[in-house]
Amino acid sequence: MARLGQLERAVMEALWTSSASSQGAPCTAREVATTLPDHAYTTVLTVLDRLTRKGLVERIRDGKSHHYRPTGSRESYVAELMHEALAATSDSEAALVHFAKTVPPDQARVLRKVLRRLERPRRGVFPS
């Protein structure tokens, strides 16, 4: 199970790299497979199919062959996760339990003061 996850990551990496070098043009399964020499073409095809079903990859029919394109960039997915982690008012907040809620500016000032107080004794113990 974990290995399949690794392979999915590798295939997505290959698609992202190729779409970055070709300005978003889709590539074929064969092209993806050549960048992953350790894996059989059919395996890559299966993974591409899985990724398509998950909505991470878009399959474009071009005559007799299929072309594949990532539906979102790595940055867009990171941004989506970060947005959901930080947007505490939306419904998505319930899906994530985050460490620290952001505080308004006046409380942030107080906390920074507390932080300075907490750091002072450390400096005494470990002189830099």
Add this chain to the structure above:
Amino acid sequence: MIRGFALAVIAVVLVWPVRALLLRARWTELTPRAAIVLWQAVGLAAGVALFGACFELASSASPNPGRRQNITDLTASFAAAHASRAVSPNGLFGLTAGLIIAILLVGSLVVRAVGLSRARARQRMLIDLVGTTRTGVPGALVLEHPQATAFSLPGLRPRVVVSSGAVNALADDELAAVLAHERAHVRARHDLVLFPFRSLAWILPRSRSLAAVSDQVSTLVEMAADDRAFRECEPKALARALCRLSSTAVLPVGLAATASGTTRRVERAFAGRQRAWLLTCGSACSALGVLALPLLVLFAPSGGR
């Protein structure tokens, strides 16, 4: 009838004065886990009392009174009575109100549970796709993003995630404290604790008191995770991490109400680990009592009543 009246009184007392008192109480921060249990007991007892009151109202006005009936019998006898146009309005009101509230409640909880698990499945998929493992950040995945944050995705296959911004901003002991806190959330299934409270606030978004209760329980859950983390890390390291992560990030709109929880957590961590056995026991006993009260009224043998 008296039974139904008593249950209604219990429901009102729990929903209004008891809730207000618990919201204002500060002792809860000394023993967050017991306080969470007390909140759960109050919520459950209020629910039992409310439905019990509706049921008793219907039962006392039932077309064939005198014997205790379960809800199916009651509905059937009301349906039969309705057909012969011999039903009392009070009983019908109690029955329909109870049934409608129950159906709406269960329905929205199911809708929300499905929505949440879908959102979590997508988030887990994306985290597994774009998160990277790093030496020095054990048991967590790192998101390459300059903004500092840490969160956990709960569930059967949980994930703990930190942003690279947080890894850079935090010292080693602070990062360890953050990870211990998130692991505590995941291990204790705090998402399940929060689910009913947040769901109720979500079902009735206009209710400020439900929102306040949900916020309060969220803060208590954070404090419970802090307490668990203190077993593995230095409390002051957690305090520093809290200060750093909450004061550097950009403030999302509409969060001012819940933010004071963070400040209070810093104060707690600064004070170090504390034990309050008496408070914990007292809180647990009150939870039992609160839960037992409506059940006793509902199922007590009806001598003379």
